[in-house]
Amino acid sequence: MNKEMVCVICPNSCLLTVSTENDKGQINVKNNGCPRGIEFAAREMTNPERILTSTVRMRNGALPLISVRSDRPVQKAELINLVKQLDNLIIDAPVSGGQVLVPSMGANKVNIIATREVGSKQGEI
Amino acid sequence: MAAALAASREGASVVVLERNAYLGGILNQCIHDGFGLLRLGKLLSGPEYAGLFAAQVAEDTNIVVMPGAMVTEVTVQKQIYCVSRDGLFCVEAEAVVFATGCRERTRGAIAIPGTRPAGVYTAGVVQHLLNLQNIAVGKKAVILGSGDIGLIMARRLVLSGVKVDCVLEKLPYCSGLSRNKYQCLEDYGIPLYLSRTVTKIRGDKRLESVSVGRFDENGNALPGTEYEISCDTLILSVGLIPENEIAGKAGVALHPETNGAMVDSHLETSVPGMFACGNAMQVNDLVDNVSDEGDIAGKWAAFHALGRAPQAAGTCPVRQGDGIRYITPQLIYLKEDSTLSFRVTAPGQDKTLRVSSGNKTLMKKTLKRVNPAEMIRVHFPAQEINPGEITVSLL
Numbered sequence: 001m002n003k004e005m006v007c008v009i010c011p012n013s014c015l016l017t018v019s020t021e022n023d024k025g026q027i028n029v030k031n032n033g034c035p036r037g038i039e040f041a042a043r044e045m046t047n048p049e050r051i052l053t054s055t056v057r058m059r060n061g062a063l064p065l066i067s068v069r070s071d072r073p074v075q076k077a078e079l080i081n082l083v084k085q086l087d088n089l090i091i092d093a094p095v096s097g098g099q100v101l102v103p104s105m106g107a108n109k110v111n112i113i114a115t116r117e118v119g120s121k122q123g124e125i
Numbered sequence: 126m127a128a129a130l131a132a133s134r135e136g137a138s139v140v141v142l143e144r145n146a147y148l149g150g151i152l153n154q155c156i157h158d159g160f161g162l163l164r165l166g167k168l169l170s171g172p173e174y175a176g177l178f179a180a181q182v183a184e185d186t187n188i189v190v191m192p193g194a195m196v197t198e199v200t201v202q203k204q205i206y207c208v209s210r211d212g213l214f215c216v217e218a219e220a221v222v223f224a225t226g227c228r229e230r231t232r233g234a235i236a237i238p239g240t241r242p243a244g245v246y247t248a249g250v251v252q253h254l255l256n257l258q259n260i261a262v263g264k265k266a267v268i269l270g271s272g273d274i275g276l277i278m279a280r281r282l283v284l285s286g287v288k289v290d291c292v293l294e295k296l297p298y299c300s301g302l303s304r305n306k307y308q309c310l311e312d313y314g315i316p317l318y319l320s321r322t323v324t325k326i327r328g329d330k331r332l333e334s335v336s337v338g339r340f341d342e343n344g345n346a347l348p349g350t351e352y353e354i355s356c357d358t359l360i361l362s363v364g365l366i367p368e369n370e371i372a373g374k375a376g377v378a379l380h381p382e383t384n385g386a387m388v389d390s391h392l393e394t395s396v397p398g399m400f401a402c403g404n405a406m407q408v409n410d411l412v413d414n415v416s417d418e419g420d421i422a423g424k425w426a427a428f429h430a431l432g433r434a435p436q437a438a439g440t441c442p443v444r445q446g447d448g449i450r451y452i453t454p455q456l457i458y459l460k461e462d463s464t465l466s467f468r469v470t471a472p473g474q475d476k477t478l479r480v481s482s483g484n485k486t487l488m489k490k491t492l493k494r495v496n497p498a499e500m501i502r503v504h505f506p507a508q509e510i511n512p513g514e515i516t517v518s519l520l
Contacts (some may be wrong), residue, residue: 005307006303006304006306006307006308007304008159008304008307008308010162011159011163011304011410011411011413013302013303013304013499014496015303017482046349047344048266050172050308050312051158051168053156053157053170054156054284055156055255055256055259057259064257065256065257065259067156067170067171067172067256068156069156069158069170076312079284080283080284083284083285084244086436087285097172097173097176115156115170115172115173115176116153116172116173116176117176
């Protein structure tokens with residue numbers, strides 16, 4: 001089976017052609033610019049992963065939302081479900097950049113971290 | 126911010142005039158990841174990338190930041206008039222860097238016929254509403270244009286529970302980066318239909334449907350191919366225009382096709398002491414390249430302000446040849462290495478990039494895959510002999 005995919009590891013965005021060699025699931029990768037392309041292709045064929053990025057509502061924040069991301073990739077299959085869980089949360093201000101808002105989420109047990117700081121409402125005019 | 130930091134490093138006193146209440150501009154609403162890989166070796170979100178620069182700016186005693194200050198005019202004498210909550214004021218500078226970014230093309234710019242209902246947005250506005258203001262835009266969306274912000278918002282809308290019917294693109298190829306097509310559309314099963322555009326907008330108070338028409342490979346409309354998609358939201362991602370009203374009025378020459386400020390390899394514009402970088406100079410794909418441009422503009426602006434400006438001798442114009450949509454800079458200093466950035470006119474494979482002067486080839490490079498969506502940057506080494514002018518073409 002041949003599959004085309006774009007390696008999203010770096011901006012070079014190599015267009016990979018990936019074929020499954022035998023029943024053991026060994027893969028053959030073509031057009032990769034570096035070894036990371038092979039790693040990426042192998043993961044895409046078995047258990048694709050993505051960084052989760054979203055927003056979480058704030059209580060008493062200078063802004064209504066705080067932007068967040070996972071500190072490591074999550075499994076692609078559960079990404080939508082994890083974002084839905086975050087949509088149900090409300091976090092109290094203030095929050096500092098890099099602060100862990102939700103620990104150990106999903107199968108990969110990632111931490112959801114704030115990607116900026118948001119002060120309290122009364123703290124800013 | 127990159128320009129301010131670079132100018133400060135060279136010993137200049139810097140004032141940053143920012144229209145918003147915060148620094149970082151559009152990065153604050155770009156909550157997705159992918160920023161910083163080239164410069165920092167890290168995959169960051171937009172706010173994180175901006176935050177790293179903002180922290181350095183805050184610590185830099187040579188830099189004064191004035192948020193909430195909107196520049197209304199820059200004179201040729203480099204008097205910068207601003208309005209803010211504190212009133213009207215004027216900053217007098219020895220050098221000016223325009224880092225004013227770009228803005229989105231709108232429905233008006235592409236003249237879509239039909240009614241004027243609520244529910245028609247540009248992609249960046251949707252990004253602002255969703256990611257900063259917590260305001261939902263609709264339930265079922267069609268995205269017109271396959272620019273990067275459109276692709277990124279397609280994914281974001283699906284993740285926030287909106288049904289995205291499809292992305293339509295008038296051109297026969299995707300206008301966004303292939304990595305965004307892959308991870309924003311294909312990941313979520315969102316179809317991308319090429320050679321199609323919205324031909325009519327319907328709805329009274331709220332958008333009810335759009336008509337979609339097809340084009341042949343030469344871009345001619347095919348009559349009778351229209352069909353209708355019901356939707357309450359239409360999102361436009363149909364191009365970005367460098368924002369240069371202030372620079373233009375100050376006398377800065379603008380590129381007739383892109384509206385970007387014309388610059389030399391120091392990113393100095395046609396007005397001595399005025400520099401331009403980032404999306405105001407050319408619309409970039411990657412923020413890392415925007416910051417690199419800021420480094421160059423800030424450094425040379427500082428040199429100009431401190432009276433260390435270079436001699437104009439030893440420069441040569443850069444012309445765009447076949448296959449090139451636009452190229453920057455338009456003038457290079459020959460005694461120094463330069464970076465030429467350009468976009469091609471059409472997608473292709475195994476193309477040869479040629480930098481020539483008359484019949485003489487100065488540089489040749491094979492490009493495996495080219496795409497108008499992806500800016501190409503090549504290193505052009507310092508030259509011993511002045512070739513008079515150079516032409517960059519793609520064969």
